[in-house]
Amino acid sequence: MASGTKKVFVIGIGLFFSCLLLQCEEVDGREYIVGDDKRWSPDANLTQWTEGKKFKAGDVLVFKYKDPDLIVAAVLDNYLFEKCNLYLGAMNLYTSGNDHVVLKKGTIYFAPYQSPYCENGMKLTVHVE
Ligand SMILES: *[C@@H]1O[C@H](CO)[C@@H](O)[C@H](O)[C@H]1NC(C)=O
Numbered sequence: 001m002a003s004g005t006k007k008v009f010v011i012g013i014g015l016f017f018s019c020l021l022l023q024c025e026e027v028d029g030r031e032y033i034v035g036d037d038k039r040w041s042p043d044a045n046l047t048q049w050t051e052g053k054k055f056k057a058g059d060v061l062v063f064k065y066k067d068p069d070l071i072v073a074a075v076l077d078n079y080l081f082e083k084c085n086l087y088l089g090a091m092n093l094y095t096s097g098n099d100h101v102v103l104k105k106g107t108i109y110f111a112p113y114q115s116p117y118c119e120n121g122m123k124l125t126v127h128v129e
């Protein structure tokens with residue numbers, strides 16, 4: 001009994017210190033599942049999804065998808081994003097299907113790298129304070 005209690009205590013201390021080391025994301029930034037229950041998919045209304053959300057630097061967007069055609073391109077250039085020219089515009093690709101993107105201040109755009117999803121309107125614009 002006593003050793004069980006001790007173990008829990010030690011784990012607690014361990015978590016506390018790893019939290020300090022990793023600056024505990026829960027405290028620093030919020031984590032958002034893009035598209036909520038629809039995830040990163042053509043079924044999600046991404047415009048609606050961003051409504052009422054205030055993104056801050058350090059927040060994390062999680063892109064969840066199974067279809068490899070949905071690999072995520074992050075774009076900084078508004079013009080290339082509007083044109084869905086992701087081949088030129090993508091500054092980063094996220095390909096794991098469970099991609100965590102830490103936000104920085106500014107505006108960043110996301111779309112599936114493979115056409116024709118972007119042309120069909122699967123686009124996400126995020127303003128980060
Ligand atoms: C997505 O949501 C926006 C804002 O609520 C709405 O204006 C738009 O019609 C929706 N798009 C689709 C395809 O449902």
